[in-house]
Amino acid sequence: MKTRVFVTLKPSVFDPQGRTIVEALGSMGYASVHDVRQGKYFELEVAAATVDEARATVSEVADKLLANPVIESYRVEVDGDDGP
Amino acid sequence: MKTRVFVTLKPSVFDPQGRTIVEALGSMGYASVHDVRQGKYFELEVAAATVDEARATVSEVADKLLANPVIESYRVEVDGDDGP
Numbered sequence: 411m412k413t414r415v416f417v418t419l420k421p422s423v424f425d426p427q428g429r430t431i432v433e434a435l436g437s438m439g440y441a442s443v444h445d446v447r448q449g450k451y452f453e454l455e456v457a458a459a460t461v462d463e464a465r466a467t468v469s470e471v472a473d474k475l476l477a478n479p480v481i482e483s484y485r486v487e488v489d490g491d492d493g494p
Numbered sequence: 495m496k497t498r499v500f501v502t503l504k505p506s507v508f509d510p511q512g513r514t515i516v517e518a519l520g521s522m523g524y525a526s527v528h529d530v531r532q533g534k535y536f537e538l539e540v541a542a543a544t545v546d547e548a549r550a551t552v553s554e555v556a557d558k559l560l561a562n563p564v565i566e567s568y569r570v571e572v573d574g575d576d577g578p
């Protein structure tokens with residue numbers, strides 16, 4: 411089953427990479443882009459009988475390995491599911 | 495307008511980060527996860543009058559700055575649009 415995990419910095423955490431991208435874009439003439447946040451994106455293939463099982467496995471994996479829960483939050487998407 | 499860009503390695507490009515995650519998960523007892531591809535995720539706030547204008551700006555930005563078109567492909571999502 412195909413799943414996707416989006417990991418982003420929590421809104422209260424400063425994102426220097428995003429800030430740098432905004433400044434680079436400004437100097438390239440894209441002043442209309444006024445905020446950028448960079449995150450990580452994972453595509454995971456999971457063997458699971460149901461959407462709920464896949465979601466549970468991938469949430470655990472995101473918590474333990476893919477995201478740092480102190481400064482990051484994550485969202486899980488499973489193919490064939492409309493989300494919570 | 496809120497937009498999102500997903501940058502992933504092209505399918506033909508080997509992803510050593512993803513491979514390492516699969517191996518780490520195997521040793522942690524998550525053998526059901528059998529493939530992982532890691533990518534980048536960006537949230538961009540763009541000043542644009544229409545969804546099409548926002549999509550055009552962000553596609554240009556992704557091409558020029560966010561993705562390396564030689565080895566990466568990208569997908570753009572704009573809030574209020576159902577996609578192409």
